[in-house]
Amino acid sequence: MLQTPSPTLTLAEFLQQPETQPAREYIDGKIVQKPMPKTRHSRLQSKLIQSINNISEAEQLAYAFPELRCTFGGRSIVADIAVLRWEHIQFDQQGEPLDDVVIPPDWMIEILSPNQSSNQVTGNILHALQYGCQLGWLLDPDDRSILVFLPQQQPELRNNCDALIGLEGIPLALTVEQVFGWLKMKK
Template identity: 70%
Template sequence: MVQTPSKVPTLQDFLELPETKPASEYVNGKIIQKPIPKARHSRLQGKWVEIINEVVEKQCIAYAFPELRCTFGGRSIVPDIAVLRWERIEFDATGEPVDDVLMAPDWTIEILSPEQSSNQVTGNILHCLKHGCQLGWLIDPNDRSILSFLPNQQPELCQGSETLTVLDRVELTLTVKQVFSWLKMGQ
């Protein structure tokens, strides 16, 4: 029996497909569906979006978007949180943000799920940095650490009482311990 190779989808083919829940990403010619977020993931994601936007939105510094599709450099990815500097957010004539984001976020935050490959997620962060992103985080709820990535520097593993690096002009000082304390709800 002769097998014909299946057609490798192009980025344009992928972008024409209907959105999936949870989101799918296009990486290196492959379509990869992200895992469904679980409680700890959702809690950390929600708190980060809330806290970042509380600090930056009123001053028009930046905005943190949860699950925002960003298409650039031959990939289409959906970081758990994509922070864009205000001056890079494209608005339409009515003052609303344009839906299609065709650039890397300024700050990409990924929260590792048990079903995800840390190398694959790290690959997306590195891709963002290669295309203009200024800061990337890989948050690992299982070992209570945050791997921080800056352009042209070695990653830094942050744990415990270490203060986290944030995007320039964002006045936010938090330790890793404080971040993971958010998982203890109602306290």
């Protein structure tokens, strides 16, 4: 993540700024530019979203959103995947989700990009857990591992055939090996 020097903005002023591609985040009074996703990042992101939504949307258990801005606890962050339990999604009169999310995701998934600070990303997951997030994953495509974060617990490093902990109530059964196996597209 690249920090861009800028005049000090409040969170409210930051939220009035136009969105950028890639997204910028507001962390501890600073504006931080997320890196542009690369192919492996995009592949893992899309396969995880598809897998989560395939088992949770029809039953209205939860929904996985890509690159969703969530503003809470003095920060405005854009998780690679933000999973919200259905009851936490706010809808308008037409049944469409409201654009502004002012709560932490129930499950936050981040996929480390090349040259991205793992500490910065971990800091966002820890911040979300502090404000009510129930589960965090940090995927590292280079070493094929996933760091699993739960509230009030030490993170757990998962790799190879280790089973992954999913969000309670969502019957998603995956291993680390299965997740990174999605990167193999050509047989």
